Amino acid sequence: MIEKANLEIFAETLLSLAKKDKDIIVVTSDSRGSGKLTNFGKELPDQIIEVGIAEQNLVGICAGLSAVGKKVFGVSPSSFLTARALEQIKNDIAYSNHPVTLVGISSGVSYGQLGSTHHSIHDIAVLRAINNLNIVIPCDNFETQKVIQSAVNYSKPLFIRFGKKPMLKIHSDNKSFKIGKGIRVKEGKDLVFIATGETVQRAYQAIEILEKDNFKCTLISMHTIKPFDEYLFLQSIKNTRGIITLEEHSESGGLGEKCASILVQKKITTNFKIIGFPDEYMVNGSQSDVLDHYDMSPKRLVEIAKELIS
Amino acid sequence: MNIKDLQLKSIEYRKTILEIIYNSGAGHTAGSLSCIDILNVLYNNILDINPSNFNSIDRNHYIQSKGHSVEALYAVLCDKGFFTRKELNTLNNFNSHFIGHPTRKIQGIEHNTGALGHGLSVAVGMAIGLKLDKKPYKIFTLLGDGELSEGSIWEGLMSASKYKLDNLIIIIDRNRLQITGKTEDVNPLEPLREKFLSFGHAVHEVNGNSIKDLQSIFKKIPFEDQKTNIIIANTIKGNGISFIENKVIWHHKVPTKSEFQDALKELDKQTLSLKND
Numbered sequence: 001m002i003e004k005a006n007l008e009i010f011a012e013t014l015l016s017l018a019k020k021d022k023d024i025i026v027v028t029s030d031s032r033g034s035g036k037l038t039n040f041g042k043e044l045p046d047q048i049i050e051v052g053i054a055e056q057n058l059v060g061i062c063a064g065l066s067a068v069g070k071k072v073f074g075v076s077p078s079s080f081l082t083a084r085a086l087e088q089i090k091n092d093i094a095y096s097n098h099p100v101t102l103v104g105i106s107s108g109v110s111y112g113q114l115g116s117t118h119h120s121i122h123d124i125a126v127l128r129a130i131n132n133l134n135i136v137i138p139c140d141n142f143e144t145q146k147v148i149q150s151a152v153n154y155s156k157p158l159f160i161r162f163g164k165k166p167m168l169k170i171h172s173d174n175k176s177f178k179i180g181k182g183i184r185v186k187e188g189k190d191l192v193f194i195a196t197g198e199t200v201q202r203a204y205q206a207i208e209i210l211e212k213d214n215f216k217c218t219l220i221s222m223h224t225i226k227p228f229d230e231y232l233f234l235q236s237i238k239n240t241r242g243i244i245t246l247e248e249h250s251e252s253g254g255l256g257e258k259c260a261s262i263l264v265q266k267k268i269t270t271n272f273k274i275i276g277f278p279d280e281y282m283v284n285g286s287q288s289d290v291l292d293h294y295d296m297s298p299k300r301l302v303e304i305a306k307e308l309i310s
Numbered sequence: 311m312n313i314k315d316l317q318l319k320s321i322e323y324r325k326t327i328l329e330i331i332y333n334s335g336a337g338h339t340a341g342s343l344s345c346i347d348i349l350n351v352l353y354n355n356i357l358d359i360n361p362s363n364f365n366s367i368d369r370n371h372y373i374q375s376k377g378h379s380v381e382a383l384y385a386v387l388c389d390k391g392f393f394t395r396k397e398l399n400t401l402n403n404f405n406s407h408f409i410g411h412p413t414r415k416i417q418g419i420e421h422n423t424g425a426l427g428h429g430l431s432v433a434v435g436m437a438i439g440l441k442l443d444k445k446p447y448k449i450f451t452l453l454g455d456g457e458l459s460e461g462s463i464w465e466g467l468m469s470a471s472k473y474k475l476d477n478l479i480i481i482i483d484r485n486r487l488q489i490t491g492k493t494e495d496v497n498p499l500e501p502l503r504e505k506f507l508s509f510g511h512a513v514h515e516v517n518g519n520s521i522k523d524l525q526s527i528f529k530k531i532p533f534e535d536q537k538t539n540i541i542i543a544n545t546i547k548g549n550g551i552s553f554i555e556n557k558v559i560w561h562h563k564v565p566t567k568s569e570f571q572d573a574l575k576e577l578d579k580q581t582l583s584l585k586n587d
Contacts, residue, residue, distance in 0.1 A: 025442070049438060049473075057431045057465035064435020067420065069367050070442075087425055088462070092432055096414060096422040 001169045006144040006162040006198075007105060011036035013148040014073060018047050024152060025049060025070045029058045035075040035105050055080045059088035059102070066098035071152050078104025078120035078161045079111070086126060093157045094133040100158075101151040107137075107161035108198065108248030109277075112286040121277050123161060124225055125253025133157045135225040136179055139200035140170040143223050146177035154179065161197070163248075165287060168201040170221060182229040184236060188216025191305050192240045194233065196222045196255050199246035199275075199296060206301035215305070228258055234266070241309040242271035246296060251276040271308045275301075311354050314584060316521045319389070320350050321581050324550045325574060326385035326398075332570045334402035336410060340548035340560035342382035344485040344518070345452060348543055349386045351524040352450060361391050364418060370447050371436055373421050375429020376454035376483060377411040378562070383419070384408065392418030427460025429453065430480065434466050437478040448531070450479045456488030459497045464509075467538075471510040474536040479528075480511075482540065483518060485547035489561045503542060511538045518543025519550075551576055 003009075018024040018040065026032075027049045032041050041048045049065070051058045055076055062074040074081070081104050082089065093100050104123055111118035127135055134156055138144040144162060151158055158179075170185055177183070185200070186207055193203040200221045207217040218236050222229065237243055243263075245256035256274030263272060275295050283293050291297070295304060311319075323346045331337030353359065357370045374383055381401075388398050393416065400406035407415040411424030423429050433451035440447055457463065470478055482502070490496050499505075506513045512533035517523045524543070533539045547561075548554030551573045565573060 025439075046442065051465070051469050054462075054465040054468070056427075056462040057434070057469055060428055060431020060462065060466065061435035061438065061469065063421070064432040064437070065439045066435075067367075067371075067432065068436050068439035068443075070439050088428060088431070091422060091425050092428055 003141040003169050005164050007164040009141045009144040013145045015040045023071050027074045029076045031076045055085040059085040062100045063092035063098045066100045072100045075103045078107035082123040094130050102159045104161035109287050109290045110163035121250045124249045136160045137197035139221045140167045142171040180224050180227045182220050182222040182232045185219040190215045192218040192237050192243045194220045195246040202296050205298035209302045244273045247276045323385040327381045330401050337381045338378040338562045341379040343549050344545040344547045345483040346382045347519045353386045356528045371449045373429045373433045373451040377423030380412050387418040426457035427462040430466035434469050437475040448477045452481045455484045467509045470538040475538045476532045479539045482542045485545045487547040506540045511540045513540045515542045518545035
């Protein structure tokens with residue numbers, strides 16, 4: 001079932017939480033429209049701070065608001081937030097330990113044809129290397145709602161990213177959600193898909209095809225990249241014939257390489273494939289076209305999966 | 311505290327700065343000496359921040375954006391009882407929390423700084439937060455003049471103007487030198503006052519090494535209704551030690567043994583002449 005965009009769920013969830021808690025403050029960098037926060041601005045004008053197109057200032061102000069007791073959400077396109085203001089994220093949020101939630105909207109290649117200036121295929125890698133900053137990438141409406149609810153009183157600096165396209169419903173509403181704990185969506189011993197964010201739905205669609213061909217697959221929504229749920233990862237790959245990781249991110253420094261580092265250090269040898277964006281001048285196109293081009297169409301994933309364990 | 315007592319304190323603080331830099335073998339000597347009078351007046355006359363109220367949000371706040379002058383901050387915080395001199399003497403030792411830039415691991419320090427151009431936006435965020443809650447407290451932040459080249463400073467200045475942060479006091483340690491040379495040669499800042507005025511702020515200039523002038527300017531806050539207060543504190547980099555003053559090399563030079571002794575002698579003379587005054 002197709003639901004809303006995670007972006008919309010984020011905005012709705014935040015607005016309903018903020019109506020009940022005046023200490024929730026949103027900071028935007030001319031990004032309230034892109035962040036679906038126009039209503040928030042209208043309904044709670046005293047709880048939104050607008051800094052203009054100034055991401056460095058946005059992050060610094062978030063830290064300051066947090067220092068005087070506010071529950072702060074800094075919302076800006078992930079590409080600008082995590083590159084332009086990286087030093088502010090590192091020093092003013094993470095190193096200074098202010099439990100701000102930074103929300104990278106339109107992450108990955110959500111901006112499609114707008115091109116590489118607007119893509120954030122580096123954000124997981126750079127933020128993974130920053131101490132004291134946790135990273136969550138929700139895959140569907142359920143995870144998005146839960147992570148925003150969890151973020152309000154989360155005690156540590158947090159980065160959340162998602163895209164703006166309507167998403168498949170992956171989880172039932174009675175699943176339990178906890179930052180730092182991945183969710184097993186499907187269970188099967190032939191192949192394990194470890195995916196994060198919007199690529200979970202592509203893995204899900206691929207598995208539906210594979211199941212028709214009698215392949216039994218596990219799907220993990222690894223929504224939290226940091227702290228990484230190593231226990232679930234290791235449990236889920238026991239006795240499998242192959243592992244495929246998927247992320248809307250560069251192959252460098254993301255989910256796949258995190259999994260690879262665990263496998264190597266645990267001396268686990270298995271069929272293993274990282275799917276992300278290669279180090280090249282990337283093709284242009286819609287988010288969907290770009291993901292398809294880089295092996296993330298369900299059809300192509302099925303081919304890769306069969307090859308991997310053949 | 312009267313002016314003379316504060317002047318005597320400034321001399322003691324200068325001694326502490328030199329001692330901890332000399333003993334630990336590293337530090338930003340001249341910049342700490344240029345801003346120490348400002349910190350002295352703030353912490354002893356204006357801020358009312360002490361170990362017993364520090365953990366509360368409901369007080370004034372101080373963010374030192376020019377983090378490299380942390381030795382000045384250490385000298386004052388030590389005197390205010392946030393930590394002992396013995397603890398401070400671990401500066402730069404392996405695993406000591408006392409490092410070459412401010413961190414919140416040290417009681418009394420509000421924000422980790424060091425990379426330049428960060429403190430103002432944080433101070434702006436705090437000032438907005440206090441205003442939202444209609445709290446009467448003020449945010450003070452000390453900026454170096456060299457760091458005014460950072461674009462983020464001007465982003466912060468725009469937000470301060472937009473949100474009419476009259477509870478924010480920005481002090482510029484205008485010592486006119488940075489690591490490469492004169493600020494006006496490296497990247498000219500002037501006309502600085504006019505720049506701040508054009509951003510909509512209320513600006514005053516003061517001799518930033520004069521206790522008396524600093525006291526009187528802080529008493530004038532808020533300078534104007536609904537405007538951010540900016541104090542251009544004209545200082546001498548290395549102030550108080552003749553052979554350090556206005557010398558670029560002293561940005562982070564550590565005194566030799568004989569320089570250290572000469573400096574202490576100069577400071578002792580200053581104490582003596584003040585006491586006989």
